[in-house]
Amino acid sequence: MKKTACKDCGLVIEIESFDATHQYSCPRCKSVFYRPGESFDLVLMMAISAFLFFIPTLFLPILTLTIMGQSHSVTLLEAVLFFFHDGYYVIAIIASSVGVFIPLVLLFMIMMLIIPAKIGKPIRKLKGLFRYYEHLLPWSMAEVYLVSIFVAIVKLAGMATLKLDVGLVLFVFFLLSYYVTVTWFNAEDLWNHYDELED
């Protein structure tokens, strides 16, 4: 028996026999209020592989540009740092936060929430992390960043000769596995799991 209320219209909902593999929607406003997620093992695996894809992109070149004989290759770290060096602080901070840093923080939070639950030792303090997870979620725009990479490449192809490097491929894999992790991660299941561990 599960009792909750609809986030979108305030209707109080009672479910006699709750089944975590089903999707539930509100009888009044039709909003989905429960969506089943993948197993924590899978989510954890995806989160770890996202990290593994990310680390080398900091040091490997993303792409090499050539304009009239001058060549220049850029790593992700250089791209971000150059931005700061040149004084475009506001845009640099916004773009790199919502495109890269916030997704990384979210991945880290997911791991910090799942690992203790897996070991069977829920840590009270870590539960507070969760508040920040839900608040940060609207600010994570990894999928938009991914598409913008392709648009930028098409735009640059018109002004310079460019060669895509392995760093870019890894970065794309990072953003994709991040996106899958967040989609598969079901916060409510984790809460129920924590409740069971504490009982």
Place this chain on the structure above:
Amino acid sequence: MMNWKTDISEGKVLCLICEELHDLEEVQCRRCSASISQRKPSSISQTWAYVLAATLFLIPANLMPMMVVTSMGTDEGSTIMEGVIYFLAHKEYGLGLIIFVASVAVPIFKLSVIYFLLLIIAFKQKEKAKLGLKLFHIIHCIGKWSMLDIFVVALMVSMVQFQGLATIQTGAAAISFCGAVIFTIIASEKFDPRLMFDK
């Protein structure tokens, strides 16, 4: 009209973070320790404030140059619409459409929807609540994509740096566009759709 049981009629408070249902007198969620209230506090006035701020930022964002390309001594600034026309002129219709939808159509649509939702509440048009909620879900899904052009500009600025030959700089519109997007996201986070359904 059916008589629905809501959190208000039942004297319950839903935690928006972990979706646990509490009694009215509680102010902090016992599961995730987030502060809770029956409706988001001062939701309407805050939504109005942020949506007005976003509207103000959107005007310079569309009129001023987004990106300035310096190539062999000549500066060329381009506004969002000029960027779209560039793609169309180069027969990249798909990309032109993506940028137009992301940077022009989505931001305007998002703001109009938020105004519409606020008016539903102001004029107590409860029968429009379901339509309003549908639109609210739509802007929630597409909202992030309005950052696309900012990311493209940010990426290009950091990638194209050839001393003396070609540089790309962000224009004044970039910052006001970021402002518009950020305030729109805050406005929709502050908005509480349940207010549309309340008596």
